[in-house]
Amino acid sequence: MLEAVKVGMLGLGTVGSGTVNILSRNADEIARRAGRGIKISIASVRDIKKQRACDTSGFTLTVDHNKVIADPNVKIVLELIGGTGIARELVLKAIDNGKHIITANKALIALHGNEIFQRAQEKGVTVAFESAVAGGIPIIKAIREGLAGNSIQWLAGIINGTCNFILTEMRDKGRDFDDVLKEAQQLGYAEADPTFDIEGIDAAHKLTILASIAFGVPLQFEKIYTEGITEITSADVAYASELGYRIKSLGIAKRTANGLELRVHPTLIPHRRLIANVDGVMNAVLVKADALGPSLYYGAGAGAEPTGSAVVADLVDVVRALTSDPENRVPHLAFQPDALSNIPILSMDDVSTVYYLRIHVQDRSGVLADVTNIFANHNISIEAIIQKEPQTNIASVPIIILTHEVVEQNMNKAIAEIEKLEAVTNKIMRIRLETLT
Amino acid sequence: MLEAVKVGMLGLGTVGSGTVNILSRNADEIARRAGRGIKISIASVRDIKKQRACDTSGFTLTVDHNKVIADPNVKIVLELIGGTGIARELVLKAIDNGKHIITANKALIALHGNEIFQRAQEKGVTVAFESAVAGGIPIIKAIREGLAGNSIQWLAGIINGTCNFILTEMRDKGRDFDDVLKEAQQLGYAEADPTFDIEGIDAAHKLTILASIAFGVPLQFEKIYTEGITEITSADVAYASELGYRIKSLGIAKRTANGLELRVHPTLIPHRRLIANVDGVMNAVLVKADALGPSLYYGAGAGAEPTGSAVVADLVDVVRALTSDPENRVPHLAFQPDALSNIPILSMDDVSTVYYLRIHVQDRSGVLADVTNIFANHNISIEAIIQKEPQTNIASVPIIILTHEVVEQNMNKAIAEIEKLEAVTNKIMRIRLETLT
Numbered sequence: 034m035l036e037a038v039k040v041g042m043l044g045l046g047t048v049g050s051g052t053v054n055i056l057s058r059n060a061d062e063i064a065r066r067a068g069r070g071i072k073i074s075i076a077s078v079r080d081i082k083k084q085r086a087c088d089t090s091g092f093t094l095t096v097d098h099n100k101v102i103a104d105p106n107v108k109i110v111l112e113l114i115g116g117t118g119i120a121r122e123l124v125l126k127a128i129d130n131g132k133h134i135i136t137a138n139k140a141l142i143a144l145h146g147n148e149i150f151q152r153a154q155e156k157g158v159t160v161a162f163e164s165a166v167a168g169g170i171p172i173i174k175a176i177r178e179g180l181a182g183n184s185i186q187w188l189a190g191i192i193n194g195t196c197n198f199i200l201t202e203m204r205d206k207g208r209d210f211d212d213v214l215k216e217a218q219q220l221g222y223a224e225a226d227p228t229f230d231i232e233g234i235d236a237a238h239k240l241t242i243l244a245s246i247a248f249g250v251p252l253q254f255e256k257i258y259t260e261g262i263t264e265i266t267s268a269d270v271a272y273a274s275e276l277g278y279r280i281k282s283l284g285i286a287k288r289t290a291n292g293l294e295l296r297v298h299p300t301l302i303p304h305r306r307l308i309a310n311v312d313g314v315m316n317a318v319l320v321k322a323d324a325l326g327p328s329l330y331y332g333a334g335a336g337a338e339p340t341g342s343a344v345v346a347d348l349v350d351v352v353r354a355l356t357s358d359p360e361n362r363v364p365h366l367a368f369q370p371d372a373l374s375n376i377p378i379l380s381m382d383d384v385s386t387v388y389y390l391r392i393h394v395q396d397r398s399g400v401l402a403d404v405t406n407i408f409a410n411h412n413i414s415i416e417a418i419i420q421k422e423p424q425t426n427i428a429s430v431p432i433i434i435l436t437h438e439v440v441e442q443n444m445n446k447a448i449a450e451i452e453k454l455e456a457v458t459n460k461i462m463r464i465r466l467e468t469l470t
Numbered sequence: 471m472l473e474a475v476k477v478g479m480l481g482l483g484t485v486g487s488g489t490v491n492i493l494s495r496n497a498d499e500i501a502r503r504a505g506r507g508i509k510i511s512i513a514s515v516r517d518i519k520k521q522r523a524c525d526t527s528g529f530t531l532t533v534d535h536n537k538v539i540a541d542p543n544v545k546i547v548l549e550l551i552g553g554t555g556i557a558r559e560l561v562l563k564a565i566d567n568g569k570h571i572i573t574a575n576k577a578l579i580a581l582h583g584n585e586i587f588q589r590a591q592e593k594g595v596t597v598a599f600e601s602a603v604a605g606g607i608p609i610i611k612a613i614r615e616g617l618a619g620n621s622i623q624w625l626a627g628i629i630n631g632t633c634n635f636i637l638t639e640m641r642d643k644g645r646d647f648d649d650v651l652k653e654a655q656q657l658g659y660a661e662a663d664p665t666f667d668i669e670g671i672d673a674a675h676k677l678t679i680l681a682s683i684a685f686g687v688p689l690q691f692e693k694i695y696t697e698g699i700t701e702i703t704s705a706d707v708a709y710a711s712e713l714g715y716r717i718k719s720l721g722i723a724k725r726t727a728n729g730l731e732l733r734v735h736p737t738l739i740p741h742r743r744l745i746a747n748v749d750g751v752m753n754a755v756l757v758k759a760d761a762l763g764p765s766l767y768y769g770a771g772a773g774a775e776p777t778g779s780a781v782v783a784d785l786v787d788v789v790r791a792l793t794s795d796p797e798n799r800v801p802h803l804a805f806q807p808d809a810l811s812n813i814p815i816l817s818m819d820d821v822s823t824v825y826y827l828r829i830h831v832q833d834r835s836g837v838l839a840d841v842t843n844i845f846a847n848h849n850i851s852i853e854a855i856i857q858k859e860p861q862t863n864i865a866s867v868p869i870i871i872l873t874h875e876v877v878e879q880n881m882n883k884a885i886a887e888i889e890k891l892e893a894v895t896n897k898i899m900r901i902r903l904e905t906l907t
Binding site: 042051055056058059062063065066067146150151153154159160163164169170171174175176177179180181182183184187195216225244245246247248249250251252256257259264265266268269272273275276278280283285288289291292293294296298299300301302303305306307308315318321323324326327328330331332333338339341342343344345346348349350354358362363364365366367368370372373374375376378380383385387389391394404417419431433435462464465466467468469 | 488490492493499501502503504513562570572583587588590591596597600606607610611612613614616617618619620621626651654670682683684686687688689690693694701702703705706709710712713715716719720721725726728729731732733737738742743744745747748749755758760761762763764765766767768770773775776778779780781782783785786787791799800801802803804805807809810811812813814815816818820821824826828854856868870872874899901902903904905906
């Protein structure tokens with residue numbers, strides 16, 4: 034395998050630490066996907082002595098950002114400082130030095146992306162920013178590549194987790210805005226100064242980026258209409274609910290005959306829409322495209338590792354391009370062909386799940402005890418039983434059972450024994466259950 | 471701009487026609503994204519005289535598949551014949567001829583992908599198959615690239631629209647399996663011989679592919695446990711609902727300490743999960759990854775243009791790699807930098823939406839008439855009004871109004887006038903409403 038690609042980091046806060054932890058924990062899988070290792074070699078921070086949420090022993094720590102972007106061994110620079118001041122300067126300088134850039138900085142891209150991309154174009158480097166919108170959801174990739182055949186009609190996104198958490202709590206518990214905001218701050222979902230989130234500015238940064246890649250227009254943050262959620266009361270949430278709607282803060286970009294609508298504001302949406310059921314701090318983007326129709330992308334929009342997930346995806350993207358022949362950038366099966374593993378595939382006998390069972394029995398005493406005894410003999414415990422009333426003219430009654438988790442082969446044995454009971458009139462119906470958590 | 475890339479098609483049925491229609495309708499946007507045009511130059515069909523659902527005047531029609539794969543001008547071959555017989559032979563021959571391959575053929579990839587990818591590797595060409603799993607949802611791209619930093623723990627997908635349609639109808643309307651199957655066949659959602667769908671084989675093909683790209687293991691269709699939905703009764707659906715669950719046919723791939731679980735079967739899932747609310751013919755894949763956590767990808771899993779959307783995305787992918795320098799394969803803003811447009815961004819005044827309004831008025835007769843007259847004067851029509859009971863000790867009562875769609879500037883004028891009414895006690899609260907259809 035080729036030598037690992039060396040990466041320099043500007044900033045080592047929450048997202049930076051998440052990125053370092055992912056690169057370290059999943060080093061093997063990442064190298065098998067990318068075709069070579071990815072190694073952080075240097076990181077610049079404000080305070081070298083500060084405790085970090087990651088192991089920094091594998092790389093140089095410096096207080097000098099310029100050392101990172103000037104390092105001749107560094108091929109890729111991660112900008113995780115945030116803001117549009119020094120971050121902009123450093124990114125432009127790093128590009129001038131021929132470094133590829135990966136950034137999670139939505140404000141930087143929304144406000145200075147046109148300038149940055151032009152510079153990158155001139156210098157022949159990539160600026161990747163998947164982590165700047167909707168955290169770990171690969172929404173930039175989905176729109177920019179996955180929907181490349183479509184004319185996109187509109188998109189609507191829950192792209193600020195703080196607002197979504199607040200509105201979800203207001204609905205679920207009838208709480209007031211101020212009260213929930215305080216809790217969000219305590220939980221770390223909202224900043225001490227929450228203006229950027231609750232006034233819709235953070236969402237407007239992200240919408241600027243989404244609109245550009247959807248419609249092929251320059252980044253135009255200044256033209257976005259932005260309205261926060263601060264005036265929504267718990268009464269509004271309740272009235273909306275009564276009318277069959279939920280209130281979500283949406284970023285909306287829509288193509289019309291006269292031009293583009295770009296707007297961030299609280300929005301009533303019908304409660305049965307999938308996106309209306311995206312709750313808490315989760316993000317989702319719904320895209321309506323002419324060929325595909327509606328598609329939705331859902332996941333964590335913030336946090337150390339979810340955002341780090343998108344940073345590392347960008348890293349793998351850049352490294353694959355640096356490594357493989359261009360026409361075979363991404364391996365067919367995600368991992369390099371010589372790096373597939375032989376993990377055994379389990380027999381169904383060895384799979385554990387919860388079971389739903391429908392058993393039809395003659396309506397007489399003692400049957401339920403016979404059934405539950407058989408379960409007990411096979412160490413199968415029962416979560417719930419519903420015994421239905423016998424229906425007229427039908428000799429048998431259904432018993433519905435939910436078990437706890439049990440290995441399939443034990444369940445098979447128990448079912449075989451129960452089916453032999455004289456009082457059991459039909460083949461037992463069984464359906465597996467997954468909680469998907 | 472460079473000359474258009476020439477594409478040959480094997481087969482011109484539903485998906486083929488959808489692909490041709492997308493390439494023609496969106497030719498301009500696609501070229502702006504890919505950096506050059508994409509042109510179908512030849513297509514092979516069984517019957518040249520058959521009516522097609524697309525305009526075939528722009529390219530050569532032939533009954534000789536070999537003519538397509540031997541054509542020296544053709545750089546990319548779309549395999550849309552289906553099945554694993556002649557499709558396999560033609561794909562291998564086309565690879566030998568140095569053509570890149572794009573296929574929507576899940577059976578071909580699931581059963582012969584290992585062989586095909588190896589051959590492609592040897593010949594230095596790409597085999598792209600986004601359209602083989604979950605139709606137009608870019609799930610291959612999401613997992614293979616978007617989640618490249620993660621160790622994937624499990625995935626669970628609604629990856630057969632026929633099964634999902636049947637189970638949705640059974641739940642929504644209490645109908646029986648056989649009855650709904652017949653309707654699905656009439657609607658074109660199920661084949662005359664529905665075995666592949668309702669017995670889970672189609673889903674198992676797709677799961678084979680998803681499991682490989684998630685876990686980095688070879689394609690192993692033969693090891694998937696597969697169980698259809700034919701034995702589910704409407705009673706089961708109702709009992710599950712009573713217990714708080716919905717029944718979905720899921721393809722599940724899970725990493726455990728002992729090996730991988732790969733299984734397709736009807737599954738109870740808690741009704742509040744987002745994926746439990748994916749209804750009708752729609753598909754969705756839920757992926758649990760160690761860094762990102764859960765993420766979900768939802769959209770149309772079948773149909774001419776949704777599947778064509780993924781075929782064209784693969785085309786753009788391959789063409790971008792053939793066109794741009796490898797390190798700048800995907801333009802930063804999706805469209806080539808010299809191909810951005812100047813679509814105007816509308817002022818908020820010109821945006822039309824439905825409005826939710828909360829108006830507080832003194833509880834006396836005639837006020838509602840005053841309010842509705844002002845709306846009428848501004849051509850704003852009303853969808854619903856809720857007038858709340860006055861609360862003790864509170865002088866005003868809230869009136870909740872949903873309007874029909876209205877231009878913002880008209881609404882602004884109406885609101886200003888209403889706020890001037892003596893009986894209106896507070897600033898009017900207004901929240902926009904979007905149906906998102």
